[in-house]
Amino acid sequence: MELDPRxxxxxxxxxxxxxxxxVLSGKGGVGKTLTTALLxxxxxxxxxxxxxxxxxxxxxxxxxxxxxxxxxxxxxERKGILPVHVAGLRFMSVAFFTRGRAAPxxxxxxxxxxxxxxxxxxxGQLELLLVDMPPGLGEEMLETLKLxxxxxxxxxxxxxxxxxxxxxxxxxxxxxxxPTRRILLLENMARGEAVLTSLAREYxxxxxxxxxxxxxxxxxxGDPSRLLDTxxxxxxxxxxxxxxxxxxS
Amino acid sequence: MHEWAIAEGIxxxxxxxxxxxxxxxxxxxxxxxxxxLDLEVMRGYLDPALSELVPEASVEYEVEEARFECRSCGxxxxxxxxxxxxxxxxxxxxxxxAFHVYIRCPRCGSRDVEVxxxxxxxxxxxx
Ligand SMILES: Nc1ncnc2c1ncn2[C@@H]1O[C@H](COP(=O)(O)OP(=O)(O)OP(=O)(O)O)[C@@H](O)[C@H]1O
Ligand SMILES: [Mg+2]
Ligand SMILES: [Zn+2]
Numbered sequence: 001m002e003l004d005p006r007x008x009x010x011x012x013x014x015x016x017x018x019x020x021x022x023v024l025s026g027k028g029g030v031g032k033t034l035t036t037a038l039l040x041x042x043x044x045x046x047x048x049x050x051x052x053x054x055x056x057x058x059x060x061x062x063x064x065x066x067x068x069x070x071x072x073x074x075x076x077e078r079k080g081i082l083p084v085h086v087a088g089l090r091f092m093s094v095a096f097f098t099r100g101r102a103a104p105x106x107x108x109x110x111x112x113x114x115x116x117x118x119x120x121x122x123x124g125q126l127e128l129l130l131v132d133m134p135p136g137l138g139e140e141m142l143e144t145l146k147l148x149x150x151x152x153x154x155x156x157x158x159x160x161x162x163x164x165x166x167x168x169x170x171x172x173x174x175x176x177x178x179p180t181r182r183i184l185l186l187e188n189m190a191r192g193e194a195v196l197t198s199l200a201r202e203y204x205x206x207x208x209x210x211x212x213x214x215x216x217x218x219x220x221x222g223d224p225s226r227l228l229d230t231x232x233x234x235x236x237x238x239x240x241x242x243x244x245x246x247x248x249s
Numbered sequence: 250m251h252e253w254a255i256a257e258g259i260x261x262x263x264x265x266x267x268x269x270x271x272x273x274x275x276x277x278x279x280x281x282x283x284x285x286l287d288l289e290v291m292r293g294y295l296d297p298a299l300s301e302l303v304p305e306a307s308v309e310y311e312v313e314e315a316r317f318e319c320r321s322c323g324x325x326x327x328x329x330x331x332x333x334x335x336x337x338x339x340x341x342x343x344x345x346x347a348f349h350v351y352i353r354c355p356r357c358g359s360r361d362v363e364v365x366x367x368x369x370x371x372x373x374x375x376x
Contacts, residue, residue, distance in 0.1 A: 009258030080254035097344040113346040
């Protein structure tokens with residue numbers, strides 16, 4: 001019989017991480033990476049031990065939002081690979097090893113990379129680990145949901161009708177196939193009234209709040225303290241509170 | 250050390266075998282050449298732990314040659330024929346899939362390359 005020892009490694013490495021949150025969406029470009037960064041930075045500012053992991057293995061860009069240059073930083077080693085510290089946040093990404101260059105991966109290879117990173121990263125003790133996922137209902141999402149069965153799905157959607165349609169598909173997939181999984185819905189690029197609350201109710205997800213659209217985000221990218229000063233940054237502080245409330249109830 | 254994390258996974262896997270009531274008689278740690286693990290370091294962690302957990306089992310270490318195949322032109326070659334800097338080796342050591350950035354097909358230059366053997370660590374257990 002042949003076993004993949006990483007499956008045990010993953011459990012062991014994540015055993016000291018209290019809550020794992022996978023940031024998901026069906027369609028791309030809805031703001032998973034930005035919200036992963038903002039929620040992580042806001043939680044770190046509150047003094048929580050928090051980690052952020054970029055699992056968008058073929059096209060990682062969380063380092064850009066956080067202002068980390070993968071060509072210059074190199075994770076240390078101690079009982080595994082150590083995340084890099086940015087503004088109080090512990091950060092890990094495949095970009096450190098690909099030096100920010102393109103790594104064309106087929107489905108199975110993306111899963112291999114995900115297993116490797118999850119089993120090798122030594123986060124230490126964390127209250128919260130936020131995982132930025134690639135868009136889509138494919139290999140990466142299915143593999144990560146399986147590897148971390150206790151994780152919470154934080155689904156990001158925008159008010160656009162196109163986004164809602166795709167959101168409904170993802171929510172129904174999660175609700176049908178993984179009935180015990182805890183699901184949160186976050187509305188991003190909100191303009192005024194929240195429009196996704198009824199969708200959340202329909203699929204048994206918890207609506208966790210909304211983040212407004214703010215054109216100042218673009219120039220603040222790469223600068224954690226400026227990002228936290230934007231509308232989305234401030235909203236993220238409330239959303240972190242809401243998530244912590246939800247997790248403790 | 251990163252080797253520690255891999256060894257830890259192996260020990261946990263063997264422990265679970267024992268808990269489920271099966272007794273391994275032979276354990277083979279198959280290490281892919283691509284990941285370039287330090288086997289001496291691995292043995293330093295594993296030998297004492299395994300000889301305590303499964304004293305009757307034989308424990309062996311095997312290095313599997315890393316081989317590639319180009320998906321564009323079908324060319325096959327081995328890691329030994331690829332030239333890598335020590336930094337590139339280090340990146341691949343942490344994340345074998347990083348080879349896609351540093352290794353191209355020597356015949357046609359394509360980056361759509363598959364590693365057909367010798368990627369990472371597998372644990373072979375016989376009873
Ligand atoms: N609330 C917001 N206000 C202003 N700009 C935003 C907001 N949310 C996201 N953006 C911008 O929209 C773009 C897409 O966001 P982001 O990269 O976070 O999406 P994503 O879901 O991670 O995309 P992908 O699916 O490609 O990974 C980025 O330029 C980001 O800065
Ligand atoms: Mg993204
Ligand atoms: Zn070729």
